[in-house]
Amino acid sequence: MNISPSKIISLLFFIFSGFYLYTAHQIQVFTFDENAAFNAKTFPIYLGYAGLLFSALYIILPETKPSNVDLSVLDYKKTIMLVVLMILYGLTILRAGYFLSTSIFLVLSYIVLGERKWIWIFTLSFPFVAIFMYLLHGLLNIYLRDPFLQYIGIMG
Amino acid sequence: MIEGILIGLETALSLKNLMMVMIGCFSGTIIGMLPGLGPMTAIALMIPITYGFEPSTGLILMAGVYYGAVFGGSTSSILINAPGIPGTVATSFDGYPMAQQGKAGKALAIAAYSSFAGGTIAAIFLLIAAPSLSKVSLAFRSPDYFGLMILGLTAVSAFSAKGHFLKAMMMVVLGLMLASVGQDTLSDIPRFTFQNMNLSDGISFVLVVMATFAMSEALTIIFKANDPTRVAKQISLSELGSIKLDKIETKKMITSIPRSSVLGFVIGVLPGAGSTIASFLAYGMERNFVKDEEKQKFGKGSVNGLAAPETANNAACSGSFVPLLTLGIPGSGTTAVMLGALLGFGIQPGPRLYQTNPEIFWSVIMSMYIGMVILLILNLPLIPYIARVLATPRTFLIPLILFFSVTGIYLMSFNNFDIYLMIGIAVCATILRLYDFPMPPLILAFVLGGLMEENLRRSLLISDGSWSFLWDRPLTMVIMLVIFSIVVWQIYKGFLKKN
Secondary structure, eight states, X not given: OOOOHHHHHHHHHHHHHHHHHHHHHHOOOOGGGTTSSSOTTHHHHHHHHHHHHHHHHHHHXXXXXXXXXXXXXXXXXXXXXXXXXXXXXXXXXXXXOHHHHHHHHHHHHHHHTTOOOHHHHHHTTHHHHHHHHIIIIIISOOOOOXXXXXXXXXXX | OHHHHHHHHHHHTSHHHHHHHHHHHHHHHHHHHSTTOOHHHHHHHHHHHHTTSOHHXXXXXXXXXXXXXXXXXXXXXXXXXXXXXXXGHHHHHHHHHHHXXXXXXXXXXXXXXXXXXXXXXXXXXHHHHHHHHHHHHTTOOHHHHHXXXXXXXXXXXXXXXXXXXXXXXXXXXHHHHHHTOEEOTTTOOEESOTTOGGGTTOOOHHHHHIIIIIIHHHHHHHHTTOOTTHHHHHSOSSOOOOOOOOHHHHHHHHHHHHHHHHHHHHHXXXXXXXXXXXXXXXXXXXXXXXXXXXXXXXXXXXXXXXXXXXXXXXXXXXXXXXXXXXXXXXSSHHHHHHHXXXXXXXXXXXXXXXXXXXXXXXXXXXXXHHHHHHIIIIIHHHHHHHGGGGGOOHHHHHHHHHHHHHHHHHHHHOOHHHHHHHXXXXXXXXXXXXXXXXXXXXXXXXXXXXXXXXXXXXXXXXXXXXXXXXXXXXXXXXXXXXXXXXXXHHHHHHXXXXX
16 A cells, blocks of 8 residues: 655654644643633644644545655755754854855855865865855854854954 | 934935945946846846945845845836736836837836836825834734735745646645755754755855846747847837827826826735736726727727736836845745845844834835836936846846856855755746746745744644634634635636646
């Protein structure tokens, strides 16, 4: 039996809504608010039921417009590599600083996606980030935390 | 009203705001031109920058981006038959055949003039309608607002996600669930935070918009191994032909503009309908209005067939500001993003905005006129050069979008947790998009979540916990009946299709 991916997603959403509803019931409200017409858990409880209702309807009712996705043409490798790069970018941005981590993220992303024109790879990373930082920090006065540039004395 | 217009003009014509309209129109055109990246992504990418400005300046910038992105979407529809946004799909029906006949310059000029005329006429309607509607909407009570919000969410789900109503409704619920994370606004009781301090203030609106639009659109392009700029490399973007229109073409365009403007504006005001439906309806209407001889040209490069949807989609953009400015309820995903940005500025749009912040109310309306003029002056002569953006390789485009997204959230919180949360939401959104779970209803619900809960709270407290508030007032009852009809019709329609 073939179950459509949309129905599987709906089933996951049904489970998620059930968990959400359970957690909504666990919200601790003030004693004097317990029997009030509306308290902090009223709206989430209704949302939990709405989630259960719509996902159940999707699972039960026949699919009117099934989504046809050819899984064989999807580029898993590049997508996963980009996501990993973003996680690493998030991990280093506070420690290594904005300039260094962003420039390295851009260089690696261009390479992962198959770019090999080194002059463009370089131009659209280190100098580009430096100009962008100047625009934000220097002209628009938007604070950018960069311990690396502060350490080497470029940024105040 | 005259005083308001003068206040608006004074604010909108300040050097800084004029610059913002220009930057907004220009950057919006470039982003909107790239297939797959629409106005929502363009505005989302601008939000972190706007927080450095005054609210009126920020909103003017976003309005410029919105119009620019719609215009940019038309350009890619005409030149490479790849609509940047759904609202410009109808533009490609006659715009692309014209480009293939060597009249790309003319097609772009017709699109630019029609957009300008449609947007300007609709902005005049907005000027007249918004203040009057603001006064009327002062009579609205919490149950009416609650009903209107459900109506907006249901209508967006029904119209923006054709054939995927239940999927869209699931996205609405998910958006509301995400909005419920964090401390309850009234009692400060933490909800769904799982003792994580990073969640106590809730999930940032910018984070959700960036993740579900900019980031997930970029990931979807890579995941589907699409190269939206591939077609652009095969055509000459510098030889677009003359942009001058002859008398007959001008006459045809002028006859189609007024009716398409009215239709576009009315459709734009309706919640959920927006520029896509407006442009398709205008195309269909125009086909019925023209003579048989012109009717034969539809789909093969008709001037009327190009002018009508272009006029209507821009008029619909202006129309969509009416519910946002007068009721504080956005009728589309794009205006929902704008509402989110306004709330970020600490401004609550609605009937009182007209009185409490007249400079914002009027400057946005006046900046629309200025934006239209700038779009015409700036974009038309520059089109052969701007069109080269279409050939930007995705190897550079995608990393730059991801970089802007991460930067946006980094600037707001300086927090790793938010970056990881954004990546997590973007990955989920990419998978959901793949299976046609639409994102605009999620954003609309996320933005409206807090307001909906607040209005439900008031309504239930006034009615002492009884749900009778849904039918006690005639207005609320009418709204609820419309919602009921939409839901039943959508489910019934599904059954009809299947059988």
